Amino acid sequence: MTTTDPSRADLSERSIRTIRNALLEWYDRNRRDLPWRKRDDAYGIWLSEIMLQQTRVETVIPYYERFLAAYPTIEGLAAADLDDVLARWSGLGYYRRARALHETARIVVREHGGRFPRDPQEVLALPGVGRYTAGAISSIAHGIPEPIVDGNVIRILARWLRLGADTKPARYWDLAARLVPDDRPGDFNQAMMELGATVCTPRSPSCETCPVRGDCAAAAAGDPEAYPVVAKRGENVAETSTLVVVRRNGRLLLTRSQARPLMKDLWEFPTCPSEGNRSDEASRLVRKGYGRRFEPRTALPEIRHSIMNRRILLRPVLGVIDRGPITPADPAEETRWILPSRLEDYPTGGIAKKVVRALARL
DNA sequence: CAGGCGTGGGC
């Protein structure tokens, strides 16, 4: 039995061997049945890793299934329009990933003959693929003993060794590189993440069921939740916007602008800062922004949305407008009339999805 | 390189 010194700050060779064995054995018995674990091809693994960046497993699963149904091969993805790819990504967030995904598919077809590269350095060079994702693809799809460091690995290592806030990424990468075995590197890396996701959780970790509890200094000291030390986040900012749902002939007015700094490929409902009467603000927005007269009809229930540390309260107004062309004051802005039932074919952000849900409840 | 980037869920 290993005795743990709470002040220990490194992994011995013996610890590494016992950890590898215990973790792999535990993983074989406890691994969740996830869609990407049915696959061993680089395309399927790569797609899952891009989607899983900063995104929960339960959220990713339906998107992953739909994506693979639409694009069974990387050639199909490469041949698709970016708008279709973005539409299938709508609601998943971090839309830069979708653009990188599409671009990578085209690079693989154009520069690698449709075969996903096997060299970890070439994988790392692909857009949207950083050190973590390259390591995950190389180990899981290609069986190459490349380390990974993600939030789970950091948390586990920080607890095992009671690493403080001053621990630099290089230290985690060095530890991960020493841990990953030549045999079953992909399963080992997934076992680390699985342990972090289901046992060694940020709060209320299940130390009593942990297969590597004997090697954990934080468990021995009784303070696992104190690790890792996380930096404080910035203050939240609250804002209120009026959102205009303009209806004409059963269609809704959507807009997008290449001049927008953010989400410029996505279609959204027109919005403006809200300070007073939302019907008046909606009318002013439509008149000044699109040169038409707006008739407010219904104030829809308020929608709360949060983007990073911005908490947005949206006050939607449903109304109609007079006949005639829409002429955006902003030359970089496009507008389009879209049937609510077809909105899912368009790339939209999360706010538009919530508006559509609110309309469906009317 | 610190900070920006989306979202839905857990507590």
Place this chain on the structure above:
DNA sequence: TGCCCAAGCCT
């Protein structure tokens, strides 16, 4: 409710 995220990447 308000806060903290969750299999990071890019500039």
